Amino acid sequence: MAAILSLRGISKRYGAVVVARDLDLELGEGEALGMLGPNGAGKSTLFGLITGTIAPNAGTIRFGGLDITRVPASRRCRMGMARSFQVPQPFGGMTVFENCVVAGAFAGGCGEREVYGRAAAVLERCGLTSKANVRASALTLLDRKRLELARALTTRPRLLLLDEVAGGLSEPECEILTALIRDILTTGLSLIWIEHVVHALTAVVERVVVLAGGSFIADGRPEAVLRHPKVAEVYMGIPADAALPAAAVP
Numbered sequence: 001m002a003a004i005l006s007l008r009g010i011s012k013r014y015g016a017v018v019v020a021r022d023l024d025l026e027l028g029e030g031e032a033l034g035m036l037g038p039n040g041a042g043k044s045t046l047f048g049l050i051t052g053t054i055a056p057n058a059g060t061i062r063f064g065g066l067d068i069t070r071v072p073a074s075r076r077c078r079m080g081m082a083r084s085f086q087v088p089q090p091f092g093g094m095t096v097f098e099n100c101v102v103a104g105a106f107a108g109g110c111g112e113r114e115v116y117g118r119a120a121a122v123l124e125r126c127g128l129t130s131k132a133n134v135r136a137s138a139l140t141l142l143d144r145k146r147l148e149l150a151r152a153l154t155t156r157p158r159l160l161l162l163d164e165v166a167g168g169l170s171e172p173e174c175e176i177l178t179a180l181i182r183d184i185l186t187t188g189l190s191l192i193w194i195e196h197v198v199h200a201l202t203a204v205v206e207r208v209v210v211l212a213g214g215s216f217i218a219d220g221r222p223e224a225v226l227r228h229p230k231v232a233e234v235y236m237g238i239p240a241d242a243a244l245p246a247a248a249v250p
């Protein structure tokens with residue numbers, strides 16, 4: 001699998017706080033990767049580093065084979081990288097359709113003629129056609145999450161970065177959203193998805209990495225990663241080398 005994204009030796013610190021410590025990561029074209037990690041582990045910061053809103057202290061980022069370490073965020077988007085934010089921030093006074101048009105035209109660099117059709121097609125795919133003329137501020141949480149996805153998709157990304165899109169949703173809503181993400185992946189898009197709702201993540205991705213203390217402590221198939229002793233230590237405070245008491249072993 002050819003790599004669409006490659007991080008080499010990426011480091012980032014804020015004063016004494018190290019959020020990325022010499023990170024290496026390779027994402028294959030069309031691969032769906034989940035990212036777990038405790039609060040404050042540096043997951044959102046890593047998205048900022050990948051998309052160019054945050055500059056690394058060291059390291060190299062390659063996208064589609066090109067070194068983009070010093071390429072500004074706006075150009076990275078036009079090169080085919082889009083992200084959603086943990087807290088959806090649509091233009092509340094604009095309609096759903098207008099929000100997508102703005103994303104496609106200004107962030108995605110799409111011409112006026114093409115952008116309307118593209119926005120309409122994305123809204124259809126995201127189940128928002130009937131809400132196209134509704135103001136974004138009037139949407140339910142699920143529809144705001146769908147719009148967050150739709151805005152990213154209207155820029156026509158090759159790599160989509162999702163930051164905790166499932167947070168705050170009920171179980172049936174979560175299922176609707178994961179079905180949508182699975183559908184989007186059939187287009188061949190590559191995905192990195194940060195998520196605390198683990199069952200939503202594992203329903204979609206085939207690989208998971210865990211970020212803690214500025215380093216990746218596990219990387220592999222979801223079921224193996226979730227059983228990894230270091231992951232149990234980070235999430236449940238069980239030391240990786242602890243022997244389970246006999247009574248705890250079924």
Ligand SMILES: Nc1ncnc2c1ncn2[C@@H]1O[C@H](COP(=O)(O)OP(=O)(O)OP(=O)(O)O)[C@@H](O)[C@H]1O
Nearest residue numbers: 014017019037038039040041042043044045046086
């Ligand atoms: N601009 C900044 N200045 C100083 N510290 C920052 C800055 N941005 C982030 N941090 C710190 O970096 C660490 C990582 O933050 P980040 O938001 O990337 O974590 P996260 O893994 O996404 O957390 P969560 O799961 O809670 O969203 C935190 O300790 C945070 O306080």
